Amino acid sequence: xxxxxxxxxxxxxxxxxxxxxxxxxxxxxxxxxxxxxxxxxxxxxxxxxxxxxxxxxxxxxxxxxxxxxxxxxxxxxxxxxxxxxxxxxxxxxxxxxxxxxxxxxxxxxxxxxxxxxxxxxxxxxxxxxxxxxxxxxxxxxxxxxxxxxxxxxxxxxxxxxxxx
Amino acid sequence: xxxxxxxxxxxxxxxxxxxxxxxxxxxxxxxxxxxxxxxxxxxxxxxxxxxxxxxxxxxxxxxxxxxxxxxxxxxxxxxxxxxxxxxxxxxxxxxxxxxxxxxxxxxxxxxxxxxxxxxxxxxxxxxxxxxxxxxxxxxxxxxxxxxxxxxxxxxxxxxxxxxxxxxxxxxxxxxxxxxxxxxxxxxxxxxxxxxxxxxxx
Numbered sequence: 091x092x093x094x095x096x097x098x099x100x101x102x103x104x105x106x107x108x109x110x111x112x113x114x115x116x117x118x119x120x121x122x123x124x125x126x127x128x129x130x131x132x133x134x135x136x137x138x139x140x141x142x143x144x145x146x147x148x149x150x151x152x153x154x155x156x157x158x159x160x161x162x163x164x165x166x167x168x169x170x171x172x173x174x175x176x177x178x179x180x181x182x183x184x185x186x187x188x189x190x191x192x193x194x195x196x197x198x199x200x201x202x203x204x205x206x207x208x209x210x211x212x213x214x215x216x217x218x219x220x221x222x223x224x225x226x227x228x229x230x231x232x233x234x235x236x237x238x239x240x241x242x243x244x245x246x247x248x249x250x251x252x253x254x
Numbered sequence: 255x256x257x258x259x260x261x262x263x264x265x266x267x268x269x270x271x272x273x274x275x276x277x278x279x280x281x282x283x284x285x286x287x288x289x290x291x292x293x294x295x296x297x298x299x300x301x302x303x304x305x306x307x308x309x310x311x312x313x314x315x316x317x318x319x320x321x322x323x324x325x326x327x328x329x330x331x332x333x334x335x336x337x338x339x340x341x342x343x344x345x346x347x348x349x350x351x352x353x354x355x356x357x358x359x360x361x362x363x364x365x366x367x368x369x370x371x372x373x374x375x376x377x378x379x380x381x382x383x384x385x386x387x388x389x390x391x392x393x394x395x396x397x398x399x400x401x402x403x404x405x406x407x408x409x410x411x412x413x414x415x416x417x418x419x420x421x422x423x424x425x426x427x428x429x430x431x432x433x434x435x436x437x438x439x440x441x442x443x444x445x446x447x448x449x450x451x452x453x454x455x
Contacts, residue, residue, distance in 0.1 A: 106437075106441055107422070110415075110440065110441075110444065114415075114416075136396075138290055140449040140452075141452040142444060142448060144448070144451060144452045144453075144454055145444060145447045145448050145452065146416070147454070148393065148396075148397050148400075148447075148451040148454045149397060149401075149417075149447075149451075150392050151390065151394055152305065152394060152396060152397050152401075154298075154301040154396065154417075155300070155304055155310060157296055157297055157300045157303055157314070157317075158314055161296065161314060161317070161318070162292065162296075162302070164318060165292070165318050165321055165322065168318065168322055169322065169325055172322075172326070194301060195362050222281050
């Protein structure tokens with residue numbers, strides 16, 4: 091309860107919010123009957139309800155004023171001034187982008203990742219290439235082979251001598 | 255986890271609130287939905303602001319700013335509350351700022367403004383006699399002056415409660431305060447109005 095003096099808050103008065111709603115005709119039939127029953131017996135609440143009803147009716151005479159006919163035109167002019175050229179170009183596509191933007195972005199991301207994966211094997215180094223043999227190395231190797239052959243030819247003769 | 259819960263709450267709010275659904279379409283670039291929101295809320299926003307600042311030209315200027323801010327915020331909009339709560343939070347914020355910034359220079363102008371720029375009411379009044387028109391005008395002036403005497407936040411609360419038929423909880427969200435604070439604001443405001451307008455019954 092609000093508004094009713096503290097010394098009257100003994101349960102014998104109606105809640106002020108209920109009285110406001112009663113005057114505003116916002117209560118259902120059961121509540122209205124209950125409040126009206128209370129008002130018959132309570133002079134303070136009856137006085138408040140009567141005063142509130144008078145205020146409500148007085149306020150009713152303040153009817154809504156008509157809006158200027160060019161209100162919308164002026165508003166849309168102000169809106170147009172604020173909208174950038176990019177917005178104007180994108181405006182027809184915006185609903186399409188908002189509805190389908192996410193799938194499009196997701197597909198683009200997938201394609202990008204797939205492209206990276208496909209490109210990757212070419213970057214991975216393969217088995218070690220055979221080392222190139224230079225002419226010097228080949229000549230050196232041939233000389234060593236020649237020396238070994240020469241050694242093999244001499245070696246059996248030398249090894250046979252101690253057996254003698 | 256928290257983000258998922260918030261998202262679910264947002265989706266639920268959007269499902270329950272057709273305006274929030276329209277705003278989500280605006281977020282997707284659907285300008286027709288913005289037009290529908292403007293059509294639906296234009297009059298209530300202009301009138302709320304008019305009753306707040308009591309100057310029709312200023313009210314329309316502020317209402318333009320409200321819808322401009324709604325449009326600007328479309329990309330970041332999340333349906334975490336009712337659309338009208340968000341809309342009136344912007345409107346109230348602008349109105350309170352306007353009242354604070356131009357209070358001294360406009361107060362007298364507001365009270366002297368006889369709203370001669372309201373053609374609909376004048377058309378409706380054509381069937382009335384001169385005497386009836388004068389009585390009506392006197393009553394209206396008294397109501398406007400009584401509302402103008404309320405502190406800004408009380409006035410905003412009363413206007414949302416009376417003319418926008420908002421629940422206490424929604425007004426609390428608009429004014430960023432507790433529900434009990436709103437009830438207190440409303441009670442004090444109506445108490446002032448009862449003292450000034452009760453004789454009009």
